[in-house]
Amino acid sequence: MSWEKYSGYYFSHYEIKVQDQNKNSNSHIESVKIITDVNITEFLDKSPPYVNNPVYSIFVHNIFGNVSNLNNAKSVVETNFTRPEILDLEYIKYLNFDAESSSFYIYGRNSANKTKLFKYDCLTNKVIKEAFKLPVSYTEVEMKLINSEYGKELIFPQSNQLWAYDAETLNYKYALDTDFLSINSFNYLRNNVWILTDNDNVYTFKRDEKSFTLIDKKLHFTDHQGSGNYDITKIDENSILVSHNNEGRAIHYSIDNQGNITNKGVKEIPLNFKLNSDVIVNQSNSYILNKNRNTLYDSNDFTKVLTFTNPLVISNFNYSGTKIYGTNNKPGISNFDQNYKKEVIIYNLQNNEINTFSSKGYPLFISQDKKGNIISLSSRFS
Structure with missing residues (x-):
């Protein structure tokens, strides 16, 4: 883009901003370039944002902090640019x-x-x-x-x-x-045995392709909590935990090959969920990761292994379960502050080292595929 040279007094700098063309909400705007030489009147963005058809605007700042648009035909440039x-x-x-x-x-x-x-x-x-x-x-x-x-x-x-x-x-x-069940949570165990919860019980069903047959059911928590959310955490093919945010503890169940359920007692493990995926189990390392609490537990005895604050927001384990991926971008804020970064944080559980690498956008979800590629689903703007 190019523009006419600023002809006013007390020039401080030009500022180039870019925004998307979001039809369903307010546009999101970011500053991409500061130019302190009044005679420079051109800008080429060699790293365009990851949005469709970005719009660029040029603003001028004076030394007193006042900001104005240049108010000419070249001060706003619409583009026809997309990325796959x-x-x-x-x-x-x-x-x-x-x-x-x-x-x-x-x-x-x-x-x-x-x-x-x-x-x-x-x-x-x-x-x-x-x-x-x-x-x-x-x-x-x-x-x-x-x-x-x-x-x-x-x-x-x-x-x-x-x-x-x-x-x-x-x-x-x-x-x-399931005929009557108001499903709170579910998972598959093995041998066609599925495990489900509702507000009162934990159930096992035998699957025959298109149909379920009830095998067993056991009462879980006796205090009836509102809003459901009795979540299943699958420890392995024979073992689960059932939790509720208001309980601050979990009930351990074992399930045999025929689908019969045995209550193994209450465990003092305060798992916290918004979604079932907020708790992740890595069987090879015997880890239970509660993302909402930034806490790692041992899946053998359900004791706390460690609590950490970096990364602040957790996405997932790596494929082998030896590292934790996340960011330090606080969720739920509408405008990025100076600490909001386009980077992935990797916490190595084997040596407690923290590493970071740059991402194309602000990471929302990070994981690793079987080939070793680190995959990040990101947002360009808030």
């Missing part, structure tokens, strides 16, 4: 990452305010599959990628059902009906 990495998303409701295929499964809303469920290949930067049949019922129980005797499936809770999608094609297969 940019997803048309305004809002993400649920997200799953498949380390084997280096793909995201995303359920959210695009810029046209349409709900989408799709599979995104992180290595080719392409949406490779999209679901034709979308979930119809609102749910706070997030979808989950599960590998069972019936292949890899994306399981999406719908009232008292679990909708099964083929993970490769995102074709809807069928609904697994």
Whole structure:
């Protein structure tokens, strides 16, 4: 872009700002260049932002701190520029990452305010599959990628059902009906045995492709907490925890090969959830990671291993479970402060070292695929 030289008095500097063209909310603006030489009247952005069709504006500052637009035809430049990495998303409701295929499964809303469920290949930067049949019922129980005797499936809770999608094609297969259950949480164990909770009980079901048959149920917490959210943490194929934020503890259950449930007692492990994925288990290292508490527990005896503050916001383990990925960008702020950074923080659990590397945007979710690639889903603006 170019502009006419400032002809006023007390010049301090030019400032170049860039913004997106968000039709559904206020535009997001960032400063990209400060020019202190009044005679420089051109700017070429060699690293354009990761937004579609960015708009550039030129402002002039005087030495007294006053700011004004140059008010000429060249002071605002609209562009026709896109990047293949940019997803048309305004809002993400649920997200799953498949380390084997280096793909995201995303359920959210695009810029046209349409709900989408799709599979995104992180290595080719392409949406490779999209679901034709979308979930119809609102749910706070997030979808989950599960590998069972019936292949890899994306399981999406719908009232008292679990909708099964083929993970490769995102074709809807069928609904697994629990008859009466108001599902709080679910997971797959092994041998066609599935585990579910509602407000009162923990259940096991035997799956026969398209149908569930109840095997066993056990009462969990006797104090009935409002709003559900009795979450399952799968420790391994024979062991789970059931937790609720208001309880500050968990009940340990074992499940045998036939699906029979045994209550192993209350464990003083205060897991905290907003979504079920807020607690992650790495079986190879016997870790339970509670992202909302920045705390690591031992999955053998449920004791606390460590609590940390760097990174502040946790995304995931690396593939081997020896490192934790995250950022120090506080969630929920509407404007970036000086500490909001485009960087990923890696906490090495083996030697307690902290490393960082730059990212293209502000990281929202970070993980590692089976090939060793670190994958970051980021936002360019707030």
